[in-house]
Amino acid sequence: MKTYQELSKEELLALKAELEKAYEEEKGKGLKLDMSRGKPSVAQLDMVMDIFDVLNSDSDMISMEGVDVRNYGVLDGLMEAKHMMADMMEVPADHVIIYGNASLNIMYDAVSSAMTHGVMGGTPWGKLDRVKFLCPVPGYDRHFSITEYFGIEMIPVPMTPEGPDMDMVESLVEQDDSIKGIWCVPKYSNPQGYTYSDETVRRFARLKPAAGDFRIFWDNAYAVHHLYDETEQQDKVLEILSECEKAGNPDMVYEFASTSKVSFSGAGVAAIASSKRNLDCIRKTLTIQTIGYDKINQLRHVRYFKNFDGIKAHMRKHAALMRPKFETVLRALERELAGTGIGQWTNPRGGYFISFESMEGCAKAIVAKCREAGVTLTGAGATYPYGKDPRDSNIRIAPTYPTPEELAMATELFVLCVKLVSVEKLLEQMG
Amino acid sequence: MKTYQELSKEELLALKAELEKAYEEEKGKGLKLDMSRGKPSVAQLDMVMDIFDVLNSDSDMISMEGVDVRNYGVLDGLMEAKHMMADMMEVPADHVIIYGNASLNIMYDAVSSAMTHGVMGGTPWGKLDRVKFLCPVPGYDRHFSITEYFGIEMIPVPMTPEGPDMDMVESLVEQDDSIKGIWCVPKYSNPQGYTYSDETVRRFARLKPAAGDFRIFWDNAYAVHHLYDETEQQDKVLEILSECEKAGNPDMVYEFASTSKVSFSGAGVAAIASSKRNLDCIRKTLTIQTIGYDKINQLRHVRYFKNFDGIKAHMRKHAALMRPKFETVLRALERELAGTGIGQWTNPRGGYFISFESMEGCAKAIVAKCREAGVTLTGAGATYPYGKDPRDSNIRIAPTYPTPEELAMATELFVLCVKLVSVEKLLEQMG
Numbered sequence: 001m002k003t004y005q006e007l008s009k010e011e012l013l014a015l016k017a018e019l020e021k022a023y024e025e026e027k028g029k030g031l032k033l034d035m036s037r038g039k040p041s042v043a044q045l046d047m048v049m050d051i052f053d054v055l056n057s058d059s060d061m062i063s064m065e066g067v068d069v070r071n072y073g074v075l076d077g078l079m080e081a082k083h084m085m086a087d088m089m090e091v092p093a094d095h096v097i098i099y100g101n102a103s104l105n106i107m108y109d110a111v112s113s114a115m116t117h118g119v120m121g122g123t124p125w126g127k128l129d130r131v132k133f134l135c136p137v138p139g140y141d142r143h144f145s146i147t148e149y150f151g152i153e154m155i156p157v158p159m160t161p162e163g164p165d166m167d168m169v170e171s172l173v174e175q176d177d178s179i180k181g182i183w184c185v186p187k188y189s190n191p192q193g194y195t196y197s198d199e200t201v202r203r204f205a206r207l208k209p210a211a212g213d214f215r216i217f218w219d220n221a222y223a224v225h226h227l228y229d230e231t232e233q234q235d236k237v238l239e240i241l242s243e244c245e246k247a248g249n250p251d252m253v254y255e256f257a258s259t260s261k262v263s264f265s266g267a268g269v270a271a272i273a274s275s276k277r278n279l280d281c282i283r284k285t286l287t288i289q290t291i292g293y294d295k296i297n298q299l300r301h302v303r304y305f306k307n308f309d310g311i312k313a314h315m316r317k318h319a320a321l322m323r324p325k326f327e328t329v330l331r332a333l334e335r336e337l338a339g340t341g342i343g344q345w346t347n348p349r350g351g352y353f354i355s356f357e358s359m360e361g362c363a364k365a366i367v368a369k370c371r372e373a374g375v376t377l378t379g380a381g382a383t384y385p386y387g388k389d390p391r392d393s394n395i396r397i398a399p400t401y402p403t404p405e406e407l408a409m410a411t412e413l414f415v416l417c418v419k420l421v422s423v424e425k426l427l428e429q430m431g
Numbered sequence: 432m433k434t435y436q437e438l439s440k441e442e443l444l445a446l447k448a449e450l451e452k453a454y455e456e457e458k459g460k461g462l463k464l465d466m467s468r469g470k471p472s473v474a475q476l477d478m479v480m481d482i483f484d485v486l487n488s489d490s491d492m493i494s495m496e497g498v499d500v501r502n503y504g505v506l507d508g509l510m511e512a513k514h515m516m517a518d519m520m521e522v523p524a525d526h527v528i529i530y531g532n533a534s535l536n537i538m539y540d541a542v543s544s545a546m547t548h549g550v551m552g553g554t555p556w557g558k559l560d561r562v563k564f565l566c567p568v569p570g571y572d573r574h575f576s577i578t579e580y581f582g583i584e585m586i587p588v589p590m591t592p593e594g595p596d597m598d599m600v601e602s603l604v605e606q607d608d609s610i611k612g613i614w615c616v617p618k619y620s621n622p623q624g625y626t627y628s629d630e631t632v633r634r635f636a637r638l639k640p641a642a643g644d645f646r647i648f649w650d651n652a653y654a655v656h657h658l659y660d661e662t663e664q665q666d667k668v669l670e671i672l673s674e675c676e677k678a679g680n681p682d683m684v685y686e687f688a689s690t691s692k693v694s695f696s697g698a699g700v701a702a703i704a705s706s707k708r709n710l711d712c713i714r715k716t717l718t719i720q721t722i723g724y725d726k727i728n729q730l731r732h733v734r735y736f737k738n739f740d741g742i743k744a745h746m747r748k749h750a751a752l753m754r755p756k757f758e759t760v761l762r763a764l765e766r767e768l769a770g771t772g773i774g775q776w777t778n779p780r781g782g783y784f785i786s787f788e789s790m791e792g793c794a795k796a797i798v799a800k801c802r803e804a805g806v807t808l809t810g811a812g813a814t815y816p817y818g819k820d821p822r823d824s825n826i827r828i829a830p831t832y833p834t835p836e837e838l839a840m841a842t843e844l845f846v847l848c849v850k851l852v853s854v855e856k857l858l859e860q861m862g
Contacts, residue, residue: 058480101725102721116543266501285580
């Protein structure tokens with residue numbers, strides 16, 4: 001089989017005509033599907049509806065520490081919620097603070113308070129001439145939005161299947177004291193589904209940052225979001241807090257996690273894990289910022305899942321739903337695009353995304369073509385700081401929300417758009 | 432009856448001996464009561480337990496606009512929640528954004544984002560040499576904590592039974608462009624239970640601030656927290672948004688409200704009301720800050736209360752519980768302290784507090800004496816910026832949390848401590 005690059009102009013023109021016809025047919029189907037974000041499916045949400053039976057009008061509303069969760073009090077989370085989330089993050093419970101419904105909000109608050117009040121007594125970042133963050137790319141658009149919003153300069157660092165390019169991370173972080181942070185999704189990364197190797201985590205832990213207030217923003221969003229049940233088919237990440245402690249950098253990490261993709265998106269429980277010194281500073285801010293987070297929802301979650309084992313059992317049910325979806329997409333990509341030279345993709349074992357690399361300069365056009373035919377993908381470029389993918393090639397595929405049938409149709413359309421745009425690009429290059 | 436000031440030294444010494452004996456007896460009772468914050472009582476919380484039966488595993492989780500509340504989406508609140516909270520604030524629903532579980536957090540975010548990003552395109556407050564807030568005193572300590580935290584200079588403005596001293600407010604706000612805000616609790620103010628008069632509200636609305644980004648922080652925390660059911664016994668506040676609009680100042684107010692003292696403290700629904708232009712700016716920040724607030728809890732609240740009428744009906748049940756508590760305190764104060772010249776207090780018709788004014792220089796000692804005998808009151812000074820009551824005379828009494836029996840004992844102790852400390856002060860003054 002020839003790659004598309006090996007086709008003659010005539011062959012390309014013939015192929016184009018054929019693809020255009022198929023595309024018009026696709027458009028006629030009146031598809032209307034939003035695959036722009038990594039959303040749980042209705043079936044996943046239905047699976048957790050029992051959580052609403054956990055609390056009723058007769059329920060005991062007293063926490064294990066004797067707190068009436070319906071009233072004011074308890075700034076940093078119920079002890080039972082700390083235990084559950086700590087186990088998820090593989091850290092001790094006293095290294096955890098429970099927040100509200102969204103870990104993104106914790107990250108925003110962490111950056112915002114660093115801007116106005118500094119990190120652990122350091123100069124407020126807002127008083128500095130330049131503040132920079134490293135951004136492994138492709139990455140999560142909402143991370144980049146936060147740093148962009150605060151005027152923080154973002155430096156892209158290429159991702160590899162082992163994690164960010166650590167030679168580059170080390171050399172930048174250790175030389176430039178205006179680099180204050182790095183955005184990381186260490187497990188089943190967004191969008192590639194890559195998991196940081198042990199060596200990567202150890203190199204992170206051993207960093208000697210020029211800035212004393214440098215922090216790793218460790219967004220462990222997919223800690224338990226495996227696609228496969230067998231342990232050997234599940235990715236693992238070295239626990240970063242203890243690695244940092246061992247390396248003499250105990251305060252260098254903020255780790256974030258939530259049940260947004262375990263229970264409900266936007267109505268789960270979010271948490272931060274960090275050193276006690278960091279947490280003490282965070283608590284001081286919390287005292288000003290809030291009267292406390294929703295303890296009733298914390299109690300509801302703990303009474304439902306019981307503990308981390310309960311979460312793991314629940315996530316196996318998610319996996320059973322999600323695995324076929326990922327496989328549907330991957331099979332179609334393999335069948336239609338393997339050997340064509342017009343696309344590469346990742347094969348994640350967990351998380352919420354598949355990352356697709358088109359030929360250079362084709363991603364925006366592919367996404368536009370899909371949208372024209374009724375399928376909205378994440379905007380091309382979104383996976384890069386400032387929304388600018390320098391190669392215009394990365395596309396994030398989010399297979400979780402559609403039904404398997406919808407997903408099969410959407411993937412068929414996607415593959416078609418990849419082919420059509422690639423043919424157009426090749427013809428354009430021929431002049 | 433003589434006032435304490437009219438007593439001779441011998442009379443005071445005799446009284447002191449008698450009071451000291453009584454105080455020792457009180458200490459012996461082993462009271463242990465925390466009245467430091469305005470907390471709903473257990474009975475109030477029990478009244479709303481049915482809210483947990485509203486959602487169960489079979490519930491329809493789709494909002495009136497067709498949104499699955501269990502998934503991502505909807506940044507600024509469910510339409511039905513907007514309607515309910517808008518009615519509470521007497522504004523149109525499109526002037527409302529629903530947040531998370533605490534209005535304090537909205538206020539913090541409003542100040543924080545003004546510091547880093549300015550108000551509606553203005554210079555970030557953090558870039559200015561001086562930023563000042565007016566603080567009606569006595570007032571709410573957590574308001575003052577927010578402005579103190581951000582290094583905002585606080586200028587106390589005396590409260591009157593009609594609201595803040597508006598001559599002073601006008602003259603300061605209209606001359607000094609570094610004054611960017613004022614903290615207001617317009618109805619049943621914290622701690623005095625005063626309600627702003629129509630004239631006060633109109634003078635607020637007609638302000639001509641020197642600073643274009645001056646905002647009134649209108650914390651309508653006790654909008655529906657009446658002690659009496661008859662309309663003529665309930666305080667009313669002119670609706671500030673429309674007054675500001677009429678006066679040509681449509682963007683001058685942020686209004687805050689929540690169900691923290693309607694449903695659950697820390698697990699209710701909070702909201703902001705403001706002009707559409709302000710809300711558009713706030714939404715831009717929210718897009719960065721969060722993936723959205725807890726829509727399930729919003730739905731739970733609306734399905735339970737149905738609408739604002741449901742909230743009003745529920746609050747009449749609160750009133751029935753709270754009225755006797757306020758009356759217990761007020762009766763004891765009247766019986767024991769009227770005509771003594773050693774204390775004055777407010778007679779609120781709603782809200783969560785009674786404000787007590789001791790003789791100058793006695794508040795801290797009274798609070799300390801109460802604590803020594805087992806009753807923790809709000810720290811003296813807390814009702815003033817920086818925790819400094821210049822006269823050391825204001826004490827906030829929070830009668831809502833204790834049972835009626837506990838409250839009777841606590842008030843007895845309080846009155847005793849007021850007498851004892853006053854006698855000591857008068858003797859000290861005699862030398």
